[in-house]
Amino acid sequence: MIDVGDGAAIPHKNDAGLFTAWRIAFFGSIVLCLFLAFGRPDQYMAIFLFVPDGILITFKVTVGAILLAIVFGLIAGLGRISSNRLINGTASLYVEIIRGVPLLVQLFYIYYALGRFVKIPDMLSAIIAMAFCYGAYMAEIFRAGIQSIPKGQMEAALSLGMSRGQAMRQVILPQAFKVVLPPIGNEFIALLKDSSLVSILAVADLLRRGREYASETFNYFETYTVIALIYLIMTLFFSKLIGIMEERLNEGR
Amino acid sequence: MKAAKRPMIEVSGVSKYFGSFQALGDISFDVSDGEKVVIIGPSGSGKSTILRSINGLETIDRGRITVGGMDVSDPRTDICKVREEVGMVFQSFNLFPHKTVLENLTLAQVVVRKRGAREAEEIAMELLRKVNIAEKADAYPAKLSGGQQQRVAIARSLAMNPKAILFDEPTSALDPEMIGEVLDVMKTLAREGMTMVVVTHEMGFAREVADRVIFMDHGMIVEEGTPEHFFTNPTHERAKLFLSQIL
Numbered sequence: 265m266i267d268v269g270d271g272a273a274i275p276h277k278n279d280a281g282l283f284t285a286w287r288i289a290f291f292g293s294i295v296l297c298l299f300l301a302f303g304r305p306d307q308y309m310a311i312f313l314f315v316p317d318g319i320l321i322t323f324k325v326t327v328g329a330i331l332l333a334i335v336f337g338l339i340a341g342l343g344r345i346s347s348n349r350l351i352n353g354t355a356s357l358y359v360e361i362i363r364g365v366p367l368l369v370q371l372f373y374i375y376y377a378l379g380r381f382v383k384i385p386d387m388l389s390a391i392i393a394m395a396f397c398y399g400a401y402m403a404e405i406f407r408a409g410i411q412s413i414p415k416g417q418m419e420a421a422l423s424l425g426m427s428r429g430q431a432m433r434q435v436i437l438p439q440a441f442k443v444v445l446p447p448i449g450n451e452f453i454a455l456l457k458d459s460s461l462v463s464i465l466a467v468a469d470l471l472r473r474g475r476e477y478a479s480e481t482f483n484y485f486e487t488y489t490v491i492a493l494i495y496l497i498m499t500l501f502f503s504k505l506i507g508i509m510e511e512r513l514n515e516g517r
Numbered sequence: 518m519k520a521a522k523r524p525m526i527e528v529s530g531v532s533k534y535f536g537s538f539q540a541l542g543d544i545s546f547d548v549s550d551g552e553k554v555v556i557i558g559p560s561g562s563g564k565s566t567i568l569r570s571i572n573g574l575e576t577i578d579r580g581r582i583t584v585g586g587m588d589v590s591d592p593r594t595d596i597c598k599v600r601e602e603v604g605m606v607f608q609s610f611n612l613f614p615h616k617t618v619l620e621n622l623t624l625a626q627v628v629v630r631k632r633g634a635r636e637a638e639e640i641a642m643e644l645l646r647k648v649n650i651a652e653k654a655d656a657y658p659a660k661l662s663g664g665q666q667q668r669v670a671i672a673r674s675l676a677m678n679p680k681a682i683l684f685d686e687p688t689s690a691l692d693p694e695m696i697g698e699v700l701d702v703m704k705t706l707a708r709e710g711m712t713m714v715v716v717t718h719e720m721g722f723a724r725e726v727a728d729r730v731i732f733m734d735h736g737m738i739v740e741e742g743t744p745e746h747f748f749t750n751p752t753h754e755r756a757k758l759f760l761s762q763i764l
Contacts, residue, residue, distance in 0.1 A: 420611035420670075423572055424625035424677060425601035434628060438615050 290500040293493050300490065311477060311490045318473030319494060325391055325469060326456045332395035333455070334448070337402020342432075344407045355403065362400035368461055370397050375465050390462040398455055405451070409444035410436055442513055449506030453499050460495070470494060523586060524549045525681055525712055526571060526603075531580030533566060533736075540566050541577070542736045548681070553713045555723040555744075558733035559759060564716045567733070568683050571714065572596075572603045585680060601629060604674030604682040608689050610666040612658035618645065618669050619654040622676045630677065637676075644672040648702050664695030668702055681712035688719055720763060724748055732756045 300308040343355025362370065374393035378384065384392075413436050421431035463472035471491060478487040524547035533541040541563045548554050556564045569575040571582055573589050573596045582589040584599050612621050622641035626632045632640070645651040648668040650661075658666055667687055674682055684703065688696040700722050707713060707726045717723065723730055723744060730747040732740040732755075740747060740756045751757050 414609075414611075416607055416609050416611035417613065419574055420605075420607060420613070421625075422597075423574065423600050423603075423605035424673070425597050425629040426625060427597055430628050434624060435613055439613075442615075 286500060286504065290497065290504070293497045293500070297490070297493050297497070307483065307486050308490065310481075311474075311483070311487055314477045315470060315473045315490065315494065318468060318470035319498075321387065321468055322456070322459050322470040322498075325387065325394065325459045325462055325467065326452070328391040329394035329398060329459065330448075330452050330455055332391060333398035333402050333451070336395055336399025337406050340399060340403035341406025341410065344403060345410060359400045359403050362397055367397050367458060368464070371461055371465060386466050390465050390467045393465075394455065394459065394462065398451060401451060402448070405444050405447045406440070409440040409447075412443050413439050445513060446506075446510055449503070449510070452506065453503055456499055456502065457495065523583075525552075525585060526714070527581070527583045528567065528571070529581050531567065531570065531577050531582060533563075533570070533575065533577050533579075540736050541570075544580070544733075544736075544738055546731060546738065546741065548712060548714055550680075551710045551712055553707050553715070553726050553728050554731060555727040555729070556714065556716045556731045556733060557718070557720070557723060557759075558739075562733040563736040564733050565685050566736075568685050568714060568716050571683055572600050572605055574605075597629070601677060602680045604677060604679035606667070606670050606674055606682060606684045606687050608686040610658075610663070610670045610690070612666055612670055612673070614658050617655050617657055618650070618661070621658065621669060622673050625673070626676050640676055641672075644675050645669070647675075647705075648672045649698075662695060663691045664698045667691065667695075667699045671699075671702055671706075675706075681714065682706070684713065684715040684717065686716050686718070688717065718763070720748070732759065734759070 297312070301312045302309075340355045340358055343351045344359065346352045346355070365373075371390070371393045374396060375389050378389045378392065417435055417439065418428075418431055421435040422428070426434065459469060460471040463469050463475065468476075474487050474491040478484045481487075526548040528547070529545045531541055531544040532539065544563075544567055546554070556568065558564050566575055570577050571584065571589065577590055580590070585602055587594050587599050587602075589596070589599055612618075613624065616624060619638065619641055622644060623634065623637040626637035626640065627634060630637075642651060642654065645654055648671060650665055650668050650672070653661060653665060653669075658669070661669065671682075671687075687703070688699050691699065696719070700719060703713070703715070703722070704726055713726075715722070715727075725744075727744050730740075730742060730744050731738055732747065732751070732753075734755050740751055740753050747756070748760065751760060
């Protein structure tokens with residue numbers, strides 16, 4: 265039987281039980297990596313030496329895409345709450361279309377569509393494609409975050425003589441930022457994992473480096489074990505980091 | 518040029534509809550410089566709506582509202598200029614939770630009035646002392662009681678040196694023991710000659726402070742007059758009924 269608590273009794277994310285699960289997964293993965301690399305150096309050491317530049321590429325794609333997605337998302341999110349019909353319609357269309365097409369299809373599409381008109385590096389176009397897609401989800405996060413701020417805040421700012429733009433910058437967005445940080449953190453983790461899709465697009469990320477190695481050596485099982493472990497360590501690390509950032513922000517109140 | 522002294526706030530023939538519901542029906546009144554006008558009436562009578570129309574937080578469908586000669590309903594008017602001159606205090610305080618008490622007071626001074634940080638802080642501290650809460654200058658609003666928050670909100674409004682202040686049920690969200698401290702601040706302002714339009718259920722305050730009482734019901738002004746007249750000898754049945762229920 266699974267023992268389900270009532271609302272108030274659901275364990276807080278800092279509770280020992282959950283923290284232990286994170287610790288087992290995170291440190292377990294690291295220990296396993298070390299064991300494989302040094303305990304079975306014949307099969308594994310070469311893999312660990314082969315993939316690190318892929319980690320760097322994965323990291324660059326993820327960070328680049330999330331930063332750009334935040335920009336796209338903020339613009340589209342503000343567009344979604346605009347009273348200007350054209351702006352609102354454009355932003356809504358963007359969100360609806362992007363959310364209705366699979367990410368992989370979009371990646372191909374934007375990558376090859378961009379490639380037809382401009383010659384830009386593979387990695388940059390992959391970043392733009394990822395950001396364009398995640399921007400649509402980000403837009404909804406920003407829209408919800410902004411709308412979660414009580415109406416009275418805007419009214420108070422306006423009645424002090426601020427323009428809408430000033431009120432947005434000085435009063436609404438700083439508050440909305442706190443609200444959107446947790447979901448943006450989740451998007452970052454999701455994007456980190458989805459970034460593996462760019463391996464299809466001639467971008468030598470972690471997964472692609474793994475595929476290259478495996479197809480040369482036919483060590484598929486060993487290679488993908490290592491790849492999965494590295495992804496796991498990265499996502500666990502960043503989810504912890506984001507959790508700590510959230511706590512810091514909440515303490516600031 | 519009209520050199521003659523015009524009322525600070527002129528409301529003439531204002532109507533407003535929410536869909537087919539008439540929220541305001543042909544409202545007219547003036548508020549002259551230094552006058553204290555208290556608007557009372559049952560909930561849903563349109564008193565907050567007319568108050569919020571004065572600084573353009575609500576749009577009106579017919580009629581005209583001018584503040585210091587600026588036409589609020591004219592789209593060519595820079596509504597920010599109107600709001601710089603007319604402060605507003607809300608039922609729910611609406612302090613900025615991510616700013617300290619001091620920052621709540623300095624923000625608009627710096628952003629709108631373009632004052633230097635030092636000057637804005639000096640003005641802010643002086644006003645916080647005036648509303649008796651200077652010791653909380655560095656606290657965040659969440660740490661303050663309702664009464665303290667509302668006093669800060671009044672000080673925040675004063676920091677813009679408004680010519681008039683609109684109060685939208687400033688004590689309705691407060692615990693009973695905190696109402697007095699907020700009303701005291703408002704009475705002080707009244708004595709100092711601030712032009713005030715106050716929507717409230719505090720009849721004692723209306724009686725003591727108001728130069729004129731406006732009673733509204735169903736979006737119309739039913740009765741208007743001095744507090745003595747209104748509280749002792751109201752003409753209209755609805756005003757009598759309202760007073761018998763509330764007093």
